[in-house]
Amino acid sequence: MRYRKLGKTGLMVSEIGFGTIPILKGNIPVLPDYYNLEEDEALLVMKAAFDRGCNLYDTAIVPEYGDAEIKLGKFAAYIGRERIVISDKARFFDGNGIYQAVQTSCEHLGTYADIYFVHQVDAEHEEEVFRKGGALDALSELKAEGKIRFAGVASHYYDILLRGAKDLRVDVLQGSGNLLERGMLERIQSEPLFLEKGILINKVYAAGILPAFFPVQTLLGNVLSYPISCALLGIGTIEQVEAAMNTDTISEELLSFEEVLSHLEKDYSPIPCDRCQRCDCPYGTEIHTLFRQYQYYFLGKDYWALRKLTMGIEDSVRWCQKCAKMPCITQCPRKIRIPDEIENIGKLTRRHPIWRK
Ligand code: SF4
Numbered sequence: 001m002r003y004r005k006l007g008k009t010g011l012m013v014s015e016i017g018f019g020t021i022p023i024l025k026g027n028i029p030v031l032p033d034y035y036n037l038e039e040d041e042a043l044l045v046m047k048a049a050f051d052r053g054c055n056l057y058d059t060a061i062v063p064e065y066g067d068a069e070i071k072l073g074k075f076a077a078y079i080g081r082e083r084i085v086i087s088d089k090a091r092f093f094d095g096n097g098i099y100q101a102v103q104t105s106c107e108h109l110g111t112y113a114d115i116y117f118v119h120q121v122d123a124e125h126e127e128e129v130f131r132k133g134g135a136l137d138a139l140s141e142l143k144a145e146g147k148i149r150f151a152g153v154a155s156h157y158y159d160i161l162l163r164g165a166k167d168l169r170v171d172v173l174q175g176s177g178n179l180l181e182r183g184m185l186e187r188i189q190s191e192p193l194f195l196e197k198g199i200l201i202n203k204v205y206a207a208g209i210l211p212a213f214f215p216v217q218t219l220l221g222n223v224l225s226y227p228i229s230c231a232l233l234g235i236g237t238i239e240q241v242e243a244a245m246n247t248d249t250i251s252e253e254l255l256s257f258e259e260v261l262s263h264l265e266k267d268y269s270p271i272p273c274d275r276c277q278r279c280d281c282p283y284g285t286e287i288h289t290l291f292r293q294y295q296y297y298f299l300g301k302d303y304w305a306l307r308k309l310t311m312g313i314e315d316s317v318r319w320c321q322k323c324a325k326m327p328c329i330t331q332c333p334r335k336i337r338i339p340d341e342i343e344n345i346g347k348l349t350r351r352h353p354i355w356r357k
């Protein structure tokens with residue numbers, strides 16, 4: 001295992017981190033592929049990763065990740081608290097909410113969290129998080145009280161991560177990316193402000209989809225070629241630990257985006273969108289998310305993706321039909337004919353039985 005600096009925190013973290021979603025037990029229907037592990041099984045899997053050099057474990061408050069936070073606390077006590085870095089998070093955006101959440105998480109963990117993230121920050125909650133008295137001020141207070149060591153912002157949105165990169169209260173950022181959805185990674189790489197922060201990246205396997213199309217070592221190699229601190233992998237079995245945590249075999253061969261698309265073209269016609277998030281629709285269609293669901297539909301998450309695709313697609317099609325300026329097309333560096341793609345997605349959802357129910 002190799003180690004990287006976590007921004008300016010002074011911590012060195014393993015370049016592959018352990019995401020704890022798959023070790024949870026509980027009924028969390030939105031989460032794919034978890035294994036309902038008992039506590040002793042979960043500890044064995046976490047230990048297997050530790051034995052291969054992993055020192056960063058990422059979780060979330062109960063019940064966001066089921067009971068994973070409690071299991072991680074038990075693992076920390078078993079292995080030695082100071083030997084691992086605990087990254088934790090909660091989806092509370094106001095100061096009071098996150099303050100209480102950290103207290104609760106510390107009770108579940110039986111110890112402090114090294115990093116605590118405000119989780120899933122989106123445009124709707126951005127101001128609440130960043131404003132005076134919001135979640136970031138509360139995390140600063142918790143740092144001063146010694147209840148956490150570092151404060152973080154986790155988001156799937158580049159603009160919010162960039163705002164976090166500019167904010168002195170933020171030590172660590174958590175975003176998402178993989179060899180197909182690499183637009184955010186490219187932008188992080190070209191913005192020097194991100195060098196000031198630790199960067200954790202999740203969705204390296206794209207919700208478990210990409211290992212069916214590319215070797216795990218290629219997926220990891222591509223993400224780790226960017227200037228990030230750690231690639232987080234959801235891990236639920238010892239076999240998955242063994243497949244991922246052998247960094248000696250990580251591929252040096254970095255696939256270009258065009259090579260990735262041409263590989264996928266054997267199965268379907270991918271939209272050549274890397275989720276850079278530069279397109280902004282004044283009507284409110286979240287283009288990059290819509291295109292992601294389209295890719296996932298063809299890459300094996302058909303039912304799940306189609307349900308998401310059908311939500312609001314007819315509105316998006318209608319908006320495109322009356323949109324005279326089509327600013328999204330000029331904003332897109334890949335010059336994707338975005339309204340045409342949206343029209344095609346509309347046709348796809350109408351063909352499917354779910355749509356007709
Ligand atoms: S063409 Fe469609 S997606 Fe593009 S800006 Fe107009 S309404 Fe939004």
Ligand code: SF4
Pocket residue numbers: 183272273274275276277278279287288291331332333334335336338
């Ligand atoms: S459609 Fe174009 S601008 Fe929008 S996220 Fe995809 S690649 Fe970026």
